[in-house]
Amino acid sequence: MxxxxxxxxxxxxxxxxxxxxxxxxxxxxxxxxxxxxxxxxxxxxxxxxxxxxxxxxxxxxxxxxxxxxxxxxxxxxxxxxxxEGYLSKNPTSKIKEPKVERLNTFVNPLIPQWKWRFLKLCFLKGVKLEKQSPQIEYVLK
Incomplete structure (x- = not known):
């Protein structure tokens, strides 16, 4: 074909x-x-x-x-x-994609990566952090 x-x-x-x-x-x-x-x-x-x-x-x-x-x-x-039967053999089966470095465009450069991950994890888990709690005060320092 x-x-x-x-x-x-x-x-x-x-x-x-x-x-x-x-x-x-x-x-x-x-x-x-x-x-x-x-x-x-x-x-x-x-x-x-x-x-x-x-x-x-x-x-x-x-x-x-x-x-x-x-x-x-x-x-x-x-x-x-x-x-679909149009080819007897797939010629791309042994072709691999290059590894592409993905940038996280939502990361705030002013917040260290570990703090960002912590806040993201809290958000994903549905944890409500009080502004006065020791955890959030430590993270936001």
Whole structure:
């Protein structure tokens, strides 16, 4: 099956599953990049090494998070194609995502990490801290 035909079926399947339009747009961009690199070839002709080469070339100028997104799309797309019977073997099964350092954007830089964790844990556990309690006075110092 051609990449473009598989993409059309994949998109329809994910739309039926209820994926958001933003997710489908992101997937469409990734599919266009994949089809642009390999042209509209038969999916059976692609192997793991070709996909790794594509990721190495396209990933030179990508941040790790962007490369991880591209890999996640490829793994999802090819795994779906394999499960639906369009591919006899999944060429992305041995491709691993890069480790991406995630930043916690809600951490206040003025509060030490251990204090932040304590307050977060109290919030998650539903513990109400009184302003006059010794625990909160110690934490807020």
């Amino acid at each position: 051609l990449l473009s035909k598989a993409w059309a079926l994949f998109e329809a399947y994910k739309r039926i599953e209820g994926f958001s339009s933003q997710t489908l747009k992101a997937y469409q961009l990734q599919s266009l990049l994949l089809i642009g690199y390999f042209k509209d070839v038969e999916m059976d002709l692609l192997d793991t090494n070709q996909l790794k080469e594509h990721l190495a070339i396209s990933g030179k100028h990508l941040k790790p998070a962007r490369l991880a997104h591209r890999i996640r799309f490829m793994k999802l797309f090819f795994r779906w194609s394999h499960e």
